[in-house]
Amino acid sequence: MIRKIDTIKSMAVFKDFVWDANVQLPGDSVREFSQINILYGRNYSGKTTLSRIVRAHETGTYSSKYSDPQFSVLWSDATTTQDVLQEHNQEIRVFNEDFVRENLTFPNDESLASDHTESFAVIGTENVKIEKEIAAIKLELGSDENGKETGLFEQLKLKLDALELAKSQYDEASQALQSKLHDKATGQEGIRNRINLFGDQNYNIAKLRNDINTILSPDYKAINDAVRQELEQGLGEDVKDAIDPVVVPTLKLGELSERVKTIVEKKIVGSSKIQELVNDYTLNEWAKKGVDLHEGKRDSCALCGEEISAERWEILKKHFDEETEHLEQDIETVTSEIESHKRVFEDGFSISKEAFYSKYHVSIDDLVADYKSFLDLYLSELDRLLELLTKRKKAIITNFIFTEPEEVPDFETILAHLFGRFDELRVQSNADGVGLDETKKQNKAILRLNEVYSFVSAVDYKAEEKRIADLEAVKASAETKWKAVQKLIDDKRQAIEALNRQRNDEENGAKRVNEYLNGFFGHQFLQLRAVEVEGDDEKQVHFEIVRNGTKAYNLSEGECNLIAFCYFIARLDDIETTGKRPIIWIDDPISSLDGNHIFFVYSLLRAEIVEKNRFEQLFVSTHSLEFLKYLKRLTGSYIENGANKNYQKAYFIVERSEDDAVIRIMPNYLKEYITEFNYLFHQIYLCANADTANDENYKVFYNFGNNARKFLEVYLTYKYPDGLAWSGREGTETEKMILFFGEKLPTFLVSRIGNEQSHLISNFERGAMPVDIPELQAVAKIICEKVKENDSEQYSALLNSIGVDTAEVGEVDA
Numbered sequence: 001m002i003r004k005i006d007t008i009k010s011m012a013v014f015k016d017f018v019w020d021a022n023v024q025l026p027g028d029s030v031r032e033f034s035q036i037n038i039l040y041g042r043n044y045s046g047k048t049t050l051s052r053i054v055r056a057h058e059t060g061t062y063s064s065k066y067s068d069p070q071f072s073v074l075w076s077d078a079t080t081t082q083d084v085l086q087e088h089n090q091e092i093r094v095f096n097e098d099f100v101r102e103n104l105t106f107p108n109d110e111s112l113a114s115d116h117t118e119s120f121a122v123i124g125t126e127n128v129k130i131e132k133e134i135a136a137i138k139l140e141l142g143s144d145e146n147g148k149e150t151g152l153f154e155q156l157k158l159k160l161d162a163l164e165l166a167k168s169q170y171d172e173a174s175q176a177l178q179s180k181l182h183d184k185a186t187g188q189e190g191i192r193n194r195i196n197l198f199g200d201q202n203y204n205i206a207k208l209r210n211d212i213n214t215i216l217s218p219d220y221k222a223i224n225d226a227v228r229q230e231l232e233q234g235l236g237e238d239v240k241d242a243i244d245p246v247v248v249p250t251l252k253l254g255e256l257s258e259r260v261k262t263i264v265e266k267k268i269v270g271s272s273k274i275q276e277l278v279n280d281y282t283l284n285e286w287a288k289k290g291v292d293l294h295e296g297k298r299d300s301c302a303l304c305g306e307e308i309s310a311e312r313w314e315i316l317k318k319h320f321d322e323e324t325e326h327l328e329q330d331i332e333t334v335t336s337e338i339e340s341h342k343r344v345f346e347d348g349f350s351i352s353k354e355a356f357y358s359k360y361h362v363s364i365d366d367l368v369a370d371y372k373s374f375l376d377l378y379l380s381e382l383d384r385l386l387e388l389l390t391k392r393k394k395a396i397i398t399n400f401i402f403t404e405p406e407e408v409p410d411f412e413t414i415l416a417h418l419f420g421r422f423d424e425l426r427v428q429s430n431a432d433g434v435g436l437d438e439t440k441k442q443n444k445a446i447l448r449l450n451e452v453y454s455f456v457s458a459v460d461y462k463a464e465e466k467r468i469a470d471l472e473a474v475k476a477s478a479e480t481k482w483k484a485v486q487k488l489i490d491d492k493r494q495a496i497e498a499l500n501r502q503r504n505d506e507e508n509g510a511k512r513v514n515e516y517l518n519g520f521f522g523h524q525f526l527q528l529r530a531v532e533v534e535g536d537d538e539k540q541v542h543f544e545i546v547r548n549g550t551k552a553y554n555l556s557e558g559e560c561n562l563i564a565f566c567y568f569i570a571r572l573d574d575i576e577t578t579g580k581r582p583i584i585w586i587d588d589p590i591s592s593l594d595g596n597h598i599f600f601v602y603s604l605l606r607a608e609i610v611e612k613n614r615f616e617q618l619f620v621s622t623h624s625l626e627f628l629k630y631l632k633r634l635t636g637s638y639i640e641n642g643a644n645k646n647y648q649k650a651y652f653i654v655e656r657s658e659d660d661a662v663i664r665i666m667p668n669y670l671k672e673y674i675t676e677f678n679y680l681f682h683q684i685y686l687c688a689n690a691d692t693a694n695d696e697n698y699k700v701f702y703n704f705g706n707n708a709r710k711f712l713e714v715y716l717t718y719k720y721p722d723g724l725a726w727s728g729r730e731g732t733e734t735e736k737m738i739l740f741f742g743e744k745l746p747t748f749l750v751s752r753i754g755n756e757q758s759h760l761i762s763n764f765e766r767g768a769m770p771v772d773i774p775e776l777q778a779v780a781k782i783i784c785e786k787v788k789e790n791d792s793e794q795y796s797a798l799l800n801s802i803g804v805d806t807a808e809v810g811e812v813d814a
Contacts (some may be wrong), residue, residue, distance in 0.1 A: 031665060034650035036610070038631050039621040039663070040670065041654030046661035047621040048096055050654070051587035054619070055094035057085050063098060090616075091582035093572065095589060100564040103571075130499050137492050137499075152489050159482040166478040170471040177464050181205050184455050191448060197235065198451065199444035211452040212461060222453050223446065226362060231443045233358035243355050243426040248419045249344050251411050253381055256341065259334050260385045261402035264392045268324055268399075324396055331393045338382050338389075345375055349422060356429040367421055374414050381408065500575050512573065516566035516604060526552065526559065528567075558597065565589045565601060569608050584609060585619040590627045602630035610636040610647070621654070632671075672803070680711035682802040688780035704776045708783060715787070716740060741786055 041047045053071050056062035062069055062082060072081045075088050142151020149157045185208040186192045192203035200207070214220060223231075300307045348371060353364035384405070392400060432439065455461075510528045517526055527546050545552045545563060555563075568586075571577065586605070590598045609615055613636070622628055637646045651666035672682075684707060686700045716736045788795040799805075 031650070031652075033617070033619070034648045035617055036634060036636075036647050036649040037617070037619045037652065038628070038634070038649065038666070039619065039652045039654055040625075040628050040666060041621065041623060041656075043623050045623075045654045045656040047623070047654050048587055049661075050621065050663075051094055051096040051585050051619075052098060054092060054583070054585045055096060055098060056082070057088055057090075058092035058094055060085055091577065091580045092585070093568075093577065093582045094585040094587070095565065095568040096585075096587035099568060100560070104560075104564055104567060134496050134499050137496055141489060141492055152485060152492070156482070156485045156489060159478065159485050163475070163478040163482045166471065166475040170468065170475045173464070173468050173471055177459070177461075177468060178205075180455075180459050181208055184208060184452075191451060197232065197444065198448040199441060200448065208452065211449060212456055215449055215453045215456060216462070220449070220453070223450050228447065228450055230359045230362060231447055233361070235440055235443060235447075237357055240355065240357060240429070242430045243351060245423060245426070246349060246351060246419065248415065251378075251415065252337075252341050253378070253408075253411060256334065256338055256382070256385055257404075260388055263327065263330050263334060264388050264400045264402050266327060266399060268327065268396065327396060328393065331389050335386060335389050338386055342379055342382050345378060348375070351426075356425065357432050359432070360425050360429050363425055367418065367425070370421075371418050374409075374411070374418060377409055378411055381405070512570040513563070513566045516569060516608075517562065526563070528563065557591070561589065561591055562597065562601075565604070569604060572609070572614055581614060581616040583617045583619075584615045585621075587621050588623055589620075590622065590624055598624065598627050599630060602627065602634070606634055606636075610634060613638045628670075677711070677714050678798065678801045680707050680714070681798045683707045684711060684780050684783055685799075685802065685804070687777055688784045690777065701776050704780065708779065712737065712783070719791075740790065741782070 039047060039050070052063045052065075053069075053073065057073065057080060062085075069082050072079060073088070075090070078087050078089070080087050140151055142153045143149055144153040182190075182205060184190050185203055185205045190203075191198045191208070192201060195201045215222075294301070294308065298308070348368065353361050353368075356364055388400070388402070392398075510530045513528045517528075527549075529544050529546050531544050545555065572582075572584075589605070590601050605620070609618065620631055620634075622631065634649070635646065637644050639645075651671045652663050653666045653670065654661060654663055683700055683703065687704050690700060719740065720736050784795075787798070
């Protein structure tokens, strides 16, 4: 990327006015500077202020004339302000009055005989050996142009790229782990902000690293999730009431088995049973219920209405005899006792686990699970007895053989063990109520280490630490290699500086200035002479200005400006600038010069700077319209990527109004026309060739009278400089026009338009009427046609001067 000044932006607050240096375009857009930039402005418009802003970037300090300046410069790759002047990385050379004052002293009386200009050196012809040594070192150093580095600079760039990559990778890995440590230690969800769980409100990254060392030691044993959950639950507990002992329920399986055995094996004596009811238990129960509902209450069946005979009642009484009824009652009694006994054991332990501290909840759950296993077995035995009772009840007159189960668990032992475990847990839980706070503190420490353990596992901490250590080693190695190349470059630069200090070719610099003075300006009597002056440590060489061999005093302002500008051009060959293409800013170099010298300054500028391609970007400001006329011819080309390209130019005007100044795009009348004569012809040509009058071109018609009158006055004066000498008398303007147009009708028409359109004092009503567009256009066409007819070569030249291609222009429509 070509580094250059794009725009000088922002408000520059100076001692005497506020200056907005943005180049304004229509709307809110801003015009960027080009490769060659021409700035025109009257004296005190702000041109020198502009140059001082740029020179501040060359010297690193701004002018003392401004107490508190504020400005910013937008470069193609950086932005600088009054506080940051050296971030642009670009060579800059500025010629203005500050340069002259700081580098040259022009004595005006003999009391200043010791005054001198600052010495400078250029490459001389007698230092071939030194130059060869410097060239060899520079060849080894190579180019440091961004993107096109060679030699040691290329090695340095490669080493720097490797270092930056290694540093980036190390920083990225280190910062990533550091960020994770920060989040875990002090983040919103970190250990420090979960004091209720981990107990340390002052926890930080240092403590986290200590805990990491602890859990990474061989002695650390991690806890499982069940323990973690138990500990977490315990942290929220308060001291609980003591748990009282519980009574162990009594087992009755043996007793109940004996009673069931008696019932199921009991025999019913007699055979006077209704066989149908014996065979159907449901029907038997229905009949029994019917007897209860009818006996002593009804003589007939409530269902069918038939009379119940005494014989039927006798049969029913024998079926539902007392022995059978007693057996059924026994079955009901034992069944009820078994169901009641089941409920005693189904209720389980009378105290819930919530009465215990949470650390015992898992054990209580295990105990309850074991009790349920016991209960399932025990209840299954009781259910077996109930099933036998139900079976006998359904077949009441049938006795069965009671069969003992082959293997019955030792329910007594199991139950005693279960309640023994319960009592142990009860005692332990009661004991935990004492010293609960200390227990919580210990548990929080355990939980914190467990959290750190989980974190270390999640981020693979050991592997990350190793990777960061490896990346740091790579970075250190890359830095060592980069420093080695940098030191080598620094050593070679110091070698070049040492060789440069051996050169003492300032006199050739003086010769270069003298060549400019004599070759470009013809001042053979004015010379610049090198003089050795004894210093404290070594000899110093300064320059003196001499006239005709004698030190010069009382130089004119023009002479001072000539010497100063030649000095500036010669400085472009000093050891700090030679071989470089700086940004060059030249502020009003032709002050107090006459016309010849103005042209020679332009010639020096073009020959030594533009045509030699010694700049990256060029700015020239002036207050002189004559110098501006020459600057419009300032053209040049350069080679880029093997192709020849013309320099791009931009034109600006600097204007000041009271305390404000602004840069604007140079108006066309100032930019495009060499003289006013060209401008007047352009306006007449536009009027002659306009299709219609509109808001954009109406000024061409309204100004036509003045433009036509002034154009013809100049044109006819140069065409007939002797008046009408052939008639023996000085001709009037009307006679000149008749001579030019060849007949009176167009002459009178042109004269009337010129007079009436450019004057209202004698034709006041014209000011209240719009202009007659067709009539004006007709006159414009007459003028163009007559200029073309009478002087075709000048007509073509005029067309070229206003940018009209003569090859594309036909006859002017009459």
